[in-house]
Amino acid sequence: MPDTGDREKQTYWLDRPANVKRIIHVLFLLCAGLAALDLMLPRHSVFFFEAWPGFYAWFGFAACVGLVLAAKLIRRLLMRPEDYYD
């Protein structure tokens, strides 16, 4: 195991922006692949809306965007200085 001195100088794979971009591109590809798979596979759905094309994909995306935007609004209402209770 290198000691911390060596690590200071070491550059890591993730330090290069090109590699971060590469990861994001892989994510895009995976998402595209899953969306394509959705159209090809016959689905066994319990609820009718589950059968809508790409339901889970849209739902996941919309849920997260909605969650973050709502949380930003909530923050305005609820955020206080860190030492509020002290």
Add this chain to the structure above:
Amino acid sequence: MIDAMTPAAIFFLGALLTPFLRTWPRRILLLIVPVIGLWQLFALSPVNAGYIDFLDYRLITLRIDTLSLVFGAIFHIAAFIVALYSLHVRDTMQHVAMLVTAGAAIGAVLAGDLITLFVFWELTAIASVFLIWARRTGRSYAAGMRYLLIQMGSGLLLLFGAIMLARETGSVEFRQMQLGSIATWAIFLGFGIKCAFPLLHNWLQDAYPEATVTGTVVLGSFTTKLAIYALARGFAGESLLIPIGALMTAFPIFYAVIENDLRRVLAYSLNNQLGFMVVGIGLGTEMAINGAVAHAVNNILFKGLLFMSIGAVLLRTGTAKGSELGGLYKSMPWTTAFCLVGAASISAFPLFAGFVSKGMILAAAADEGHWFVWLVLLFASAGVFHHSGIKIPYFAFFAHDRGIRCREAPLNMLAAMGITAALCILIGVYPAVLYGMLPYAVTYVPYTVDHVVSQMQLLLFSALAFTLLMRSGIYPPELRAANLDIDWIYRRMVPRYAVIIGRVYGAVAALISNAGNAMIRQVLNVVYQVHGPQGVLARTPPIGIALLWVAVLLAATLLLYYL
């Protein structure tokens, strides 16, 4: 009666011995106690034993059936893991508190009646508060006090309910109950506090992040899961639990997104995970109960793993705040890897633990036709991935490098995290190990093309959303802040208005006492008239009168005698 000794007693014996041992002997003791306890648990199973006749009631201190066995077993495994995780700690108080908390939780799930349950229920609260106080700061002292008061309140409700129930039914046996009487409502509420129902939840997020590095892992493993067991035993199929649980899965994730202290993020996330279990218990079908129990077991593992990894970060860097951390994968690669396994497990990625248990609860909700609850759970699943799956590892170990260079976590911590990570993957890959322990036979098949594909779509498109929000700068930054929650009422509002409340109380009290004084004065006047110096009963009659009366009585007696 050693052959029917509750495994809890082994933990208490261990706790008694702990202060007398140092270094390796103590470490061996801490590790061996859960092993002996687990062996004893399986050696006894199944059993109903330890009868104590108390007044008119029969207490069963040891009941091992399918439901208590699975909770008892996972509590032992958790006790072993937290013992390993805290081996490097040199603090007798924490080691003793850890053993007593684990033992009390085990004693509680093995209790066959409500009185025994109450005793262990309170003991978990009293023992575990020392894990908060062991941080030895003013903040942790205050947070511990609040925690203790609320936990004791939960226990008192349980005791009150148990006594009322005993009067109604003549039995204190802990079995399935129906909401309806004051007794069962009190018990339900007592369980609900410990289970962190909405509005009763805030002790959890308040206290857990204030505990020590190892203390938070202990707290997160036992207390709330004991409440899940109690609900599954007492209120399975109670439909009120479905909306309560659904609400629990949803509201904490908003807080988790904006919270800065990563251990507090995990506490909100724990609240959300409990919601899934509560929904499962409320549905009450065999698959739903199986799902709730399986998720409780998995949650102890992956939530423990996440608490352990962030605990290691806190130990090495001195902070667990997202705003201060970043880039730690360079210094703590192993901890990073274990955290990612925990993150994948709680997010329910295929091949990780959460996938095989959470799916059961969603499938059970769908089977029962609860489409709205199902959608809420799906939203919460995306939300879990968002804050526990991405936010926790991202802000601690990646994000932008803040130049923190520290050592990797101690070896014992890495070993504890490694074992837990291995268990998360084992259960994910080979769910039969978990399914074989569940209370009912499992018909659910987790690995279908549908389930895998739909789950991967949900997760990866959530990740896509996170990435786009992050790159576009819309994602809210981690800020040093406190966020108001329900604890504001008892931490700010009540103290702030205490003066006003005090004055109102004083005025009302004065009125009441004035009225009371007037009444008392009247009563005293009457008493004074009768008993006072001039009163009838206070006069000292001369001796002659007494003699006269004696003579009269004598005459009367004689007269009666002759008649």
